[in-house]
Amino acid sequence: MDPKTTRTPADLADFVAEVFASLPRTDQRITSSYYLQGLMLEGRRKSTQPMAERLGIDHQRLQQFVSTSPWTVEPVRQVLATEAINLIHPGGVR
Template sequence: MKLGEVERLRGELAGFVADVFGSLPRRDQRRWGACYLRGLMLDGRRNSIQPMAERLPDGNMQALQQFVNQSTRDPLPVRRRIAERLTEVITPEVWVVDDVSFPKRGRASVGVARQYCGAVGKRANCQVAVSVHAVTDAASCPLNWEVYLPREWTDEPDRCRRAGVPDDVVHQEKWRLALCSTRSPTGR
């Protein structure tokens, strides 16, 4: 979408943000959540923080980065509300569990390791997320997802700490992540 189109939807988006981000304890978190959503809606080659902030008139790279990566909040109520809204709209026929890979360079992003990367069809340096989708023959909506943390990460607690992985996170096989994801966020 072009910036003008997104700006015209600001009123509708405000209602969505109030509903979905209502569980966030601070007003600034809700504000930057709205800004982040507008950034995701904008046309652009990359949806990472820096290019999104540059495309938004009120974009602030540091504030958006804080919202996405360091802001203290429980993501489950937000995910649950998004899942409830989506399943009201599409009335799922099936639930699909999938793993999605994201090719990456370097070793600093959480979970990046040399592993099978479906995006390139072979072993490569990537992140993997396990997701649960509500699906019909006309739509597929991700409802919950977890980043897969390879054992090599959990074997290096300092690496996890530097990347912001909470101390209580342990390695889980992908199938276990999928089972945990199917129990939440909708509770079905």
């Protein structure tokens, strides 16, 4: 297996911590990790209830994070955009 594509749970934790570092509260950052894991798990339905069932957590926690939790999306998008650029052009844009 290519080491560049092999990832560990620690890699995911580091990625989530970086992407969601702008979230103001600890509980939001924890739930963001659950949400991202839920999106990546096997399963056709990616709505909050089936994702929460697969994760073994209360679905209302994910639902609130997605729909009503107050956080600004722009810093998260900026980190994701930077990560995408770095994957496409390691070492910077040419």
